[in-house]
Amino acid sequence: MVGVYPLDLFNIFVNYFAGSLNIFFGIALIFFAYLGAKFRMPNGVFIPLIALFVVMMAGLGYQALYVVTIFLIAFTVYWILSKEVKY
Numbered sequence: 001m002v003g004v005y006p007l008d009l010f011n012i013f014v015n016y017f018a019g020s021l022n023i024f025f026g027i028a029l030i031f032f033a034y035l036g037a038k039f040r041m042p043n044g045v046f047i048p049l050i051a052l053f054v055v056m057m058a059g060l061g062y063q064a065l066y067v068v069t070i071f072l073i074a075f076t077v078y079w080i081l082s083k084e085v086k087y
Contacts, residue, residue, distance in 0.1 A: 025057060044079060047072050
């Protein structure tokens, strides 16, 4: 008999909670946006959080989102450098 193992988080969250990987990805992005709004995260924290999430999800078949990650990293580097040059 095969059951649900306690630490099989992929199976629990993707197959039972969301139903598919695409729906899980959307729910996770909405959850991160909610956390960013609730804790009032600045863009300098929220953008690297989303970029890290996209890089981790790329191993599951979302390689096309690397372009989004590159833009997020470029924006973060631009933001950091603009703060340094300004002061």
